[in-house]
Amino acid sequence: MTDEMMDDEEGGGGEVKTFLYVNRKAPYGTIYALESLEVVLIGAAFEQDVSMLFVDDGVYQIKKGQDTTGVEMKNFSPTYRALEMYDVEKLYVDRESLEARGLTEDDLIVPVEILDTEQVQDLMESQDVVLSF
Amino acid sequence: MKFSIQVNEGPYTHQASDTAYQFTKAALEKGHEIFRVFFYHDGVNNGTRLTTPPQDDRNIVQRWSQLGEQYDLDLVVCVAAAQRRGIADADEAKRNGKDTDNIAPGFRISGLGQLIEAGIQAERLMVFGD
Amino acid sequence: MLHTVNKTPFERNTLDTCLRLAKEGSVLLLIEDGVYGAMQGTSAEGKMKQALHDHAIYVLGPDLKARGLDEGKIIDGIQVIDYGGFVDLAAGNGAVQAWL
Numbered sequence: 001m002t003d004e005m006m007d008d009e010e011g012g013g014g015e016v017k018t019f020l021y022v023n024r025k026a027p028y029g030t031i032y033a034l035e036s037l038e039v040v041l042i043g044a045a046f047e048q049d050v051s052m053l054f055v056d057d058g059v060y061q062i063k064k065g066q067d068t069t070g071v072e073m074k075n076f077s078p079t080y081r082a083l084e085m086y087d088v089e090k091l092y093v094d095r096e097s098l099e100a101r102g103l104t105e106d107d108l109i110v111p112v113e114i115l116d117t118e119q120v121q122d123l124m125e126s127q128d129v130v131l132s133f
Numbered sequence: 134m135k136f137s138i139q140v141n142e143g144p145y146t147h148q149a150s151d152t153a154y155q156f157t158k159a160a161l162e163k164g165h166e167i168f169r170v171f172f173y174h175d176g177v178n179n180g181t182r183l184t185t186p187p188q189d190d191r192n193i194v195q196r197w198s199q200l201g202e203q204y205d206l207d208l209v210v211c212v213a214a215a216q217r218r219g220i221a222d223a224d225e226a227k228r229n230g231k232d233t234d235n236i237a238p239g240f241r242i243s244g245l246g247q248l249i250e251a252g253i254q255a256e257r258l259m260v261f262g263d
Numbered sequence: 264m265l266h267t268v269n270k271t272p273f274e275r276n277t278l279d280t281c282l283r284l285a286k287e288g289s290v291l292l293l294i295e296d297g298v299y300g301a302m303q304g305t306s307a308e309g310k311m312k313q314a315l316h317d318h319a320i321y322v323l324g325p326d327l328k329a330r331g332l333d334e335g336k337i338i339d340g341i342q343v344i345d346y347g348g349f350v351d352l353a354a355g356n357g358a359v360q361a362w363l
Contacts, residue, residue: 017253022360024280035174038213042245046253056280096283121286125264129252130360132260133141133174134354141363148269148295155325156353159346165354257353260361263269 017128018049023058025133027077028068033061034076036133041079044086051090052083053123054112059097062108080110094120136160137251138170141262143178144193145186150179153261154196161204169207169251170197172240174262177220180210182237194237201239208240209247265356269295269363272307281362282310287317290356292349293341298326301337308338315340323349 021040027033043050054062061080068075083091091112098104098114105114115123124130138157142149157167172179184194201208210220216229222242226234236242252258266285272278278300285291291314293301300307301322314320315338324343327334334343344352353359 015253019249019252024363031174035214039173039245039248043249045246046249048249048253055284056276094284117283120284124284124360125286125289125357127358129258130260130358131139131252131258132262132361132363136353152269152295155346156349160350160353163347163350165350257359259353259359260363262361262363 016047016049018051018126019043019129019131020124020127021050021052022124022130022132023052023054023061024056026057026060027066028071028073032133033058034074036131037076037079039131039133040083040088041086044088047087050088051092051123051127052088053092053094053120054097055094055120056097057101059093059101059103059108062091062093062110062112063103064107064109077109083110092120092123134160134257135166135168135255137168137255137258139248139251139258139260139262140170140172140176140179141174141260143175144184146175147263149261149263150176150193150197151191153259154193154200156259156261157206158200161200167204167206168255169209169247170201171248171251172208172210173214173245173248175214175218176262177210177215177218180208180215180220180237180240180242181235183235198237198239206239209251210236210240210242211248212242212244215242264289265292265352265359266290267292267294267359267361268297268300269293269361271296271299272305272310273299277362278307279310282314285318289318290352291318291320292344292352293320293322293326294349295323295326298322298330298332301327301341302332303336303338311338311341321348321352 025032066077222236
C-alpha cells in the first residue's frame, strides 16, 4: 500500500450505502483480484456497508496455500485475512461455484458465509452500488 | 440522475472504453449529470497523451479529453494503477523520479478514495470492463 | 436491478452465471460481444428463451449492427435499444451490475 492510496479525505457526507464487490476471476492470471482488494481496503475508510461476494473463479482468490515464489509475483492472499481489521467482515461465497471447483469451506483462507443461489440473488438485488472488476 | 462511471480497460484492446464513452455521451445529451469518470486497472491508459492512433479511426484519448472539456467532466485516473502502468502527471513524475510526464489534457490523477466517493455521491455507478 | 453481459455465451460462462444469479424480475442487457447471445439458431437460444419468462431482455443495437447481425433474426421477445435506451434502463432499474 503506497502513501498515495491513503491521501484521500475520508467519509461521504454521512451517507451509508450498501457496496457489493463482485469477485469472479482467479488470482495471478489477471490483476483484477489484487486491484479489487485494494479498492476494498481503501473503501473501508469510508465506513460504508461493504460485502464481498466470490463467484465462479473468484472463489480461487481465497484458497489456502498460495505460494508465489516460483512465479515471482506478490502473494497477496494474506491480505484477505486483514479485511477483518478494516471492518470488512461480510464475505460471501457462492456455493455452486465452490462445489463446481471441488472446494469446500476448509480450503478457504478466511471465514466466509456460503450462500445458495437464491441467497446470492437476494444479496445482489439489495445493493446500492455494485463494483465489478 | 447522477451517474458515476468506472472504466476498467485501456483504449482499443477492449471495447470497454468505447462503450463507457458512448454511454457517458448519451447520458449527458439526455441531461443527466456525470459526477465522475474513474479510470482503474488498465483503464488508466486512457489518460496518456502519447497515443497516435491511425487517422481513419476514432481517437479514444482525445475523445475523452474533448468530452471532458465540453461538459466539464471530472476524469480521474487512479494513482496506484497509474504508477503500475506508467501514467504520470508532472507532480507524480517529479515525486517518483521520472524524466517526463504523460497525462492527457483534462485528466487528473488521484486516489482510489475518489472511486468510492463516486459510488457514494452518485445515484448509479456504471462499470465498464472486460 | 439491471444486469449487463458483454461476452458471448461461447467464450465465457458470464451469461450462464448471470442467468443463474439474476433475480426474477430483474432486467438484462446484452452489450458488446454479449449481443451474439440474442441471436436465433445458437446453442444458447434455449436458455435465452427460458430467461425471457423471468426477465425483460434487451440488446444494444449499435453492437448488433457493428457485428453484422440482423435485427430481424434476434430471439423473439428480446428488444433492441440504442445508447439512449441503455441510459434509460440504467436510470430506471435500481443498481446496475456489470458482469465482466
